[in-house]
Amino acid sequence: MSNSRGNLVGRLIPCLTAPGKLQMQIDRWLLQEYLAHRQPPTLRFYQWSPAAISLGYHQRRYPDSWQSLSYHGEPIDLVRRPTGGRAVLHQGELTYSIVIGGLLGSKLAAYQQLCEFLIQGWRSLGVELSYGAKGKEYRDQANCFATATGADLVLADGYKFIGNAQLIRDGALLQHGSMRLRPNLDLCQTVFGGATAAPPAEIQTHSTAEIMAAVTAAASEVLNINWQIQPLSGAELAKIQASS
Secondary structure: OEOOOOOEEEEEEEEEEEOHHHHHHHHHHHHHHHHOOOOOOEEEEEEEOOOEEEEOOOOOOOOHHHHHOEEOOEEOEEEEOOOOOOEEEEOOEEEEEEEEEOOOOOHHHHHHHHHHHHHHHHHOOOOOOEEOOOOHHHHHOOEHHHOOOOOOEEOOOOOEEEEEEEEEEOOEEEEEEEEEOOOOHHHHHHHHOOOOOOOOHHHHOOOHHHHHHHHHHHHHHHHOEEEEEOOOOHHHHHHHHHHO
């Protein structure tokens, strides 16, 4: 669908706070609906409540202790993503998700096409990001944020700030990623062991609303999409929850 100026019209779903299982159901459903030509390209932001650990689709090994963790008196959910990669702790962060088609080239090329809107969005907030470099130790890590691959975005000092993951199906792509904004460092150490550095002040000074606005504007410019705000309806949520 295009508007009168030729820009593709996409759907922007406002930030939703919900349990991890529902968030993953929504992402899978949006991809399925896009493949069935019932949804346009879609961008959304979300946060996880209660806190959760998401596992990569193929990740089978993780500590037994992860099944009995709690945070602020609530059990920490353990959820499997439809995408690859390693475990992510979803607390004090903002997740984005985009469903789109028409990207060409390799999987890494698709990452670089899509990550450009993240780079430009954060640049508009005064934060420079670049791609990580995958090391041999990546396969041995349970923690996604322990190493940065060429699909991830790091700060100038190498701090991994955004971890991304993809699912490609029949030419359509789901990419979602976690932006570490204000993680609880004690919780990170409990989950993954070892010390975890806090994001620099340049990250923590921006509100969630500012971040979403900047990233959305960049996604419009980079992808030539006019994002139209359309929340998930009650009927859609009912279908999503019944879908899996």
